[in-house]
Amino acid sequence: MSIQLTKIQLFLLMFVMQTGFVYTSFQNIIIEHGNRDATIQFIIISVIFFLQLLFFERTHKYFVLNSFTKTLYLIYWSFYVTVFVIYITYVLTSWIFPNTPTIVLIAIFLSVCFYASISRPETAVNIGVVLIPMLFLFLVFMFLTIPNLHATNLLPFFYDRQDTWWMGFIYATYAFGGAEVFVVLRKYLVSNDKIPKKSLFLYFSLLTSFYLLSISFSLMYFSLEEIKLIPEPILYILHSVEVTFAKRLDIFFVYIWLSWSLVAIVNYALVMRLVYFEKKRRLPRLQQLIFFAIIGITANFLIKFSVLDFLKNYLVYLNIIFTFILPVLIIFINKIRGRTVSELEKSSS
Secondary structure (H helix, E strand, O other): OOOOEOHHHHHHHHHHHHHOOOOOOHHHHHHHHHHHHHHHHHHHHHHHHHHHHHHHHHHHHHOOOOHHHHHHHHHHHHHHHHHHHHHHHHHHHHHOOOOOOHHHHHHHHHHHHHHHHOOOHHHHHHHHHHHHHHHHHHHHHHHOOHHHOOHHHHOOOOOOOOOOOOHHHHHHHHHHOOOOHHHHHHHHEOOOOOOOHHHHHHHHHHHHHHHHHHHHHHHHHOOHHHHOOOOOHHHHHHHOOOOOOOOOHHHHHHHHHHHHHHHHHHHHHHHHHHHHOOOOOOOHHHHHHHHHHHHHHHHHHHOOHHHHHHHHHHHHHHHHHHHHHHHHHHHHHHHHHOOOHHHHHHHHO
């Protein structure tokens, strides 16, 4: 299975996958550990992410997955999607559908994901375009809360550090999970020309600004003690916005975030299809149906607040391994061996 991507499509896929799950919630955990220095910690990690993008662009031809590393990534992505199906269901039952059985909610939105994933690959690639006006609207209403913000909450820097302060750096990496898909998708570009540093910097700037805005607004809107008790700071901030055409604006944005997350799942399914179905396999639709069924059953079984809280605290370590560490190791090992993507394609043809 193969597709052809433009540079814009590549970055759009990455943006949705890197924001679709954690944008409304990760502010809670980074501020809990970083306190008023959460913005500084995030900026430092974002610079590391940019350097990683530059490294990936220079060495992407050495990112070759063998059977073992393919299996590792497929397991990791499946687990990652399962965790966030649990989280999506938890948010829906908390904010909109408290009386609806969780298995029904999971079945409905995974059915949508399955339908999109068995469509042509171009469908999964282009579906993210519909989110652009929604995300713009999301930002517009975020800025309506400015009168309720207290800029002094951002200060002083480097003042109220605790023993867990350095954990803020760890949890800041949640924002950049999914960076490994850059080297997975890089070989599918229509033109294999080098991506300019300006393009990488523009993507980095947009993603960083998008997240930095949410962290800053959360810090300025809530006290440090309040935000520790609020799992979805962004949704609570939007809940405070009063408009004439809607009584519960937060519910409207929960639906936007749901669409956002569903597209992220579809995009992850696309990446897994490209890796798993790189060689032609029998009954691909049945295998994808089994995949979504396993995710749905597992998510429904594990949907408990204690389980979600545990996963939220420890999934980040898998994120660091598979996003930051393992891709670099794979590239270095293949570079030493002189194994490249083009050579692999020749040997398999």
